Structure formats: structure tokens, C-alpha cells
Amino acid sequence: MNIGIVCYPTFGGSGVVATELGKALAQRGHRVHFITYSQPVRLDFFNENLFYHEVYVPTYPLFQFPPYESALASKMVDIVQNEKLDVLHVHYAIPHASAAYLAKQILRSRGITVPVVTTLHGTDITLVGKDASYEPVVTFSINESDGVTAVSADLRRETYEYFPVEHKIEVIPNFIDLHRFRKQEKTHFRTAIAPRARSCSFIPATSAP
Amino acid sequence: MKRVEDVLRIFCGVRQHIPAKLLLVGDGPDRSRMEKLARDLDCQRDIRFLGKLEAVEEVLSVSDLFLMPSENESFGLAALEAMACEVPVISTNAGGIPELNVHNVTGMLSNIGDVEDMVKNALYVLEDDNLPRFKAAARARAEEFAVSNIVPLYEQCYERAAVLAESH
Numbered sequence: 001m002n003i004g005i006v007c008y009p010t011f012g013g014s015g016v017v018a019t020e021l022g023k024a025l026a027q028r029g030h031r032v033h034f035i036t037y038s039q040p041v042r043l044d045f046f047n048e049n050l051f052y053h054e055v056y057v058p059t060y061p062l063f064q065f066p067p068y069e070s071a072l073a074s075k076m077v078d079i080v081q082n083e084k085l086d087v088l089h090v091h092y093a094i095p096h097a098s099a100a101y102l103a104k105q106i107l108r109s110r111g112i113t114v115p116v117v118t119t120l121h122g123t124d125i126t127l128v129g130k131d132a133s134y135e136p137v138v139t140f141s142i143n144e145s146d147g148v149t150a151v152s153a154d155l156r157r158e159t160y161e162y163f164p165v166e167h168k169i170e171v172i173p174n175f176i177d178l179h180r181f182r183k184q185e186k187t188h189f190r191t192a193i194a195p196r197a198r199s200c201s202f203i204p205a206t207s208a209p
Numbered sequence: 210m211k212r213v214e215d216v217l218r219i220f221c222g223v224r225q226h227i228p229a230k231l232l233l234v235g236d237g238p239d240r241s242r243m244e245k246l247a248r249d250l251d252c253q254r255d256i257r258f259l260g261k262l263e264a265v266e267e268v269l270s271v272s273d274l275f276l277m278p279s280e281n282e283s284f285g286l287a288a289l290e291a292m293a294c295e296v297p298v299i300s301t302n303a304g305g306i307p308e309l310n311v312h313n314v315t316g317m318l319s320n321i322g323d324v325e326d327m328v329k330n331a332l333y334v335l336e337d338d339n340l341p342r343f344k345a346a347a348r349a350r351a352e353e354f355a356v357s358n359i360v361p362l363y364e365q366c367y368e369r370a371a372v373l374a375e376s377h
Binding site for chain 1: 211213220223227228229230231232233234235237239249255257265266267268269270271272273274275276277282284286287289290291293294295296304305307308309331335348351352355356358359360362363365366369370371374375
């Protein structure tokens with residue numbers, strides 16, 4: 001498939017998962033197009049199936065807040081049309097899902113159908129999305145998606161609890177690269193850090209890049 | 210949301226009973242406050258603030274326990290990374306964490322803010338007779354979340370979405 005992935009390219013759960021998903025899909029033979037405002041932090045190597053399309057947001061004195069959502073939707077239209085994408089997969093509802101809806105409608109007016117899949121990651125529902133400033137747009141764009149996934153059953157429950165969402169939400173949990181994340185022999189490090197003691201760790205964010 | 214203060218209090222509680230070290234990864238506005246709290250709790254000598262690290266798997270490889278006292282986690286990816294490195298997890302039962310960390314199998318769960326219970330759980334998991342089984346179970350659980358198991362679910366989702374979009 002030709003897959004478009006829209007995400008935040010920075011550190012943090014949703015961007016990491018989206019980037020890792022794109023890389024895994026590329027390894028399985030799909031052509032994956034990342035559409036973001038800067039290069040995803042872990043997309044730092046060459047692969048014939050991975051592409052990056054930067055969303056450029058022109059500034060203008062009139063714009064106190066540059067209209068990123070419009071620029072993103074326009075870029076989605078461009079990439080779907082010219083790269084012949086089979087699906088748009090947006091990670092983190094705000095503002096990606098509503099931009100995808102707009103792009104989908106523009107493409108429909110040009111006779112092109114593109115399915116939109118929205119993945120809910122957490123704070124797009126539990127913190128930011130609930131705010132009255134965003135709630136109607138989040139609800140609408142989730143309901144208008146062709147596929148909706150959440151990273152846990154609890155997040156799905158919260159989505160149904162706080163938003164009038166009617167769309168079926170499928171739970172697809174996050175995943176892990178077991179080759180990178182495995183116990184390594186680090187005896188010297190262990191001896192230096194915690195000789196004759198138990199060792200506890202705390203890592204507040206996901207490993208990111 | 211991450212309740213970093215609880216991390217320090219849990220650790221200091223554990224350290225009152227057994228020799229232990231705490232490795233803190235990451236940097237941010239909370240760090241100086243945490244350093245002060247570590248001094249106030251008189252456990253600063255056993256805490257290493259490692260700052261921002263890319264190779265967290267190296268830190269996890271020398272860890273016996275991972276602490277996640279979060280108030281809210283939609284999934285708990287950092288806990289999954291720990292489990293893949295054979296590190297059991299002491300966590301809250303908030304959000305999606307219980308779907309990942311299985312109580313008394315891959316680690317232990319407590320209510321948000323119940324530091325005393327998390328100290329008790331940590332000491333239990335760290336016992337010589339218990340730690341090996343928790344470590345093995347953590348890795349086995351993490352293997353269920355392998356890329357090869359999850360990515361096909363997205364491929365199937367794309368196919369269903371395509372059928373739905375065509376039908377509209």
C-alpha cells in the first residue's frame with residue numbers, strides 16, 4: 001500500500017509510535033509517506049520505501065497564529081493526489097484528524113477517495129481534547145474517520161465517556177522493537193552504579209529517539 | 210502527571226530496608242525540585258540524575274525494578290520498554306497501565322499516590338525468591354507486543370477503512 005502518516009515529529013509517545021509504525025510498515029514492503037512540519041526524530045536513515053514531506057507554513061504579519069491546519073490539509077491533498085496514497089493515517093486527533101477530514105472533502109471534489117484512519121494516543125482525549133475549545137471538532141473528526149483506533153481499552157472507554165462519539169473504536173496497543181529493547185550485558189555499568197545493591201529506574205517519557 | 214515526587218518517596222522507602230540505587234533518566238523543569246527533595250529525604254547519595262539519554266535500554270539493562278507512579282498513562286510505553294529488558298514494573302493502576310502490567314505477574318499495581326503500598330510491593334518483588342519469576346514474566350509479556358504481532362492489526366484496519374470509504 002501507499003500509506004500517508006501524519007504525526008507530531010517531536011519526542012513524545014504519539015510521534016515515536018507513528019514513526020516506528022511507519023518504519024515497520026516500510027520494512028513490510030509498503031511505501032510510507034510522512035507528512036509533518038519537520039523530519040521525525042527517528043527518521044534518520046535511508047530506506048527506499050520511506051518518504052518525508054515537509055508541511056511549510058508561510059508566515060504573514062496578519063497571522064498572529066499561523067494556520068498550520070490549512071497548510072497541513074493542503075499538503076495532504078497534494079501528497080494523496082501526486083503520490084497516489086491508498087490511506088491517510090493520522091496520529092493524535094488535534095489538529096490532524098480535522099485537517100484530514102478537510103483534505104478528504106477537497107479530494108472528493110476532485111473525484112478521489114482516500115480513507116482516513118485516526119489513532120488516539122492519550123492527551124488528545126484525556127487532556128486537550130476535552131477542552132470546550134476543541135471538543136466539537138475532535139468529536140466530529142473522529143466520527144468522520146473511516147477507521148479509529150486507541151492505544152488502550154481505557155482510552156477507548158474515556159473517549160466514549162467524554163465525547164459523543166458513535167464510531168467504533170478499535171484497540172491496537174503500542175508495540176516494541178524487541179531487538180533494541182532486550183537485556184544487555186552491562187556488568188561494568190552495573191558494578192559502577194549499584195554494587196551490592198538493588199537498582200531502580202524511572203524514565204518519565206518514552207525512549208524517543 | 211508523572212508524579213516524580215512519588216518516585217523519590219517510593220525509592221527512599223525501599224532504601225530504608227535494603228541497599229538500593231535509583232537511576233533517574235530525563236531532564237526538565239522538575240529536576241532542581243527533585244534534587245532538593247532527594248536532599249530533604251536524605252537519600253541523595255543513592256540517586257543518580259542521568260539527564261537526557263537516548264540509549265535508555267542500557268539503563269534498563271542494569272535495573273531490577275521500574276517505577277511508574279503516574280496519575281495518568283494512556284498506555285505506558287516506558288513500562289513496556291522496561292519489561293522488554295526484563296525489568297518488573299511497580300506502577301499505579303491508572304489509565305491503560307493495568308492492560309500492560311499484570312498484577313503479581315509482571316509487577317505490582319497500586320492506587321495513585323499510595324506510596325506506602327508501592328514501597329511494600331517493591332520490596333516484595335525485589336526479594337531473591339520472587340525477582341527471577343517477575344523478570345521472566347515481564348519479558349514474556351513484552352513479547353506479546355512485538356512489532357510483528359501489532360503492525361498487521363494496522364494493515365487490517367487500513368483495509369477495512371478503505372472498504373468503508375468506498376461505500377460512502
